[in-house]
Amino acid sequence: MSHVLLVTGAAGGLGRAIVARAAMTGAQIAVVSRDAQHLVDAFGEAHTNSPTHIVADVSTHEGAQYAVKVCVETLGAPTMLAHCVGNILLAPAGRTTEAQYRDVMRANLDSAFFTLGAFVSAARTAAIPASACFVSTIAAGIGIANHEAVAAAKGGLEAMVRSAAATYAASGMRFNAVAPGLMDTPAAAKFLSSTALREASAKQYPLGSIGTADEIAEVMLWLLSDAARRVTGQTWTVDGGFTAVRPLVR
Template sequence: MRLDGKVALVTGSSQGIGQEIVLHLAAIGADVVINYRSHPEGAQETLEKVNAIGGKCYLAECPHSQAYSIQADLGNVDMVRELITESIEHFGKLDILVNNAGIEKHAPFWEVTEAEYDAVMNVNLKGVFFATQTFVQHLIETNRPGKVINISSVHEELPFPNFTAYCASKGGMRMMTRNLAVELGALGITINNVAPGAIETPINTQLLNNPEKLQALLNNIPLGRLGHPQDVASLVAFLASEDANYITGSTFVVDGGLLWNYQEQ
């Protein structure tokens, strides 16, 4: 499973799952675009880790991937389009788009503000829509196939009280993926969702530091542990490869069995 000669953009890749996806794609030969919104130090760390992958190789078949970092707010459509354009200008093309950036806002439904709702939808759904559109336009112009991989959530399927806007955005992503699989298939473009459950990332720091809540969650996970970013990244790498050329319009759940065993506490 190799991605030599391919160029991949991973949105929201300055930390957590996005950073690990970048490293997995680079490890199998892809050149990578790192995107960040407000953590340039994290993006620099990701870039240095990509460079270190090549630095540790002493065999001819080892990858020596190049990395490039771009700041962009995925909630701003103009910046989204510029992100795709700059990625193409830097590497000459783009083959793989991983829509990883996402945010959530915790609030009871009756207290959610319009600004909070818009923030979640703009990043999680609107930004994904127009990033994918701009990427597809590039593929059509260059008459090439391509791959889109969305990082969704078990909450495209599983209710999550106090996160209604987030769930709605991921449900929208699920339907968008199914629809685009039909529209884009004839162009040789595949699109799939990877839906993580509870993953050990910086966004879950508060949970990790609350033993009671953490144990309650672990009781709902048949495999008995939180996921790791590499659990998600390895699946993304497969979907980005030619080994997954006949897979499109699907959601792949990475949750240790949480979805089918969850009970709200």
């Protein structure tokens, strides 16, 4: 079966890594960003053999519906969704403004929910088996200081994934998430802006070094593929041992 892969947040670090890997599989790919220039910068001008560009803000119901509609009209109903929209906020709850909180919820949870809804509607209308993979964070599974807003949003995302897996299992649809630790992408640039910061971060991970977008992309594409046909409702942690291995003494 020829796959149609919809990638949201496609111009970001993880999105680009997914598109690069998926291009090698022969899948037809639609890439979504809020900004047309981000897509051109990441993937070049749209042409016959490059991903289909879709400009939409999937953190709104209307934007998510539009993104999926354009994909259906140009490539067909998406059989796979890699939802890579999100951001990071490091701040304790007492110092998080309402605007910051709303932005985190919009980027991480609203976008996931609205994209999920549009994706499953299209898959059910087309009567095709489909799978989706979302992106959480290790801060949703354990208590990491100063992550309250992101943890709330991503914890909601993980719960949403489990419920969707239950709702649509009988329709042959699968829903999973990955939970990365710190990943070397633009979203994490300010935490990795010097050699000292990089070394300090790497020391927190039992396996050392900083995670890469390509490592997460590989796991996401596996979860989306038929090879993972018995896997649904799961959050797969990919964190160099951060959450499973303690105590860590260096």
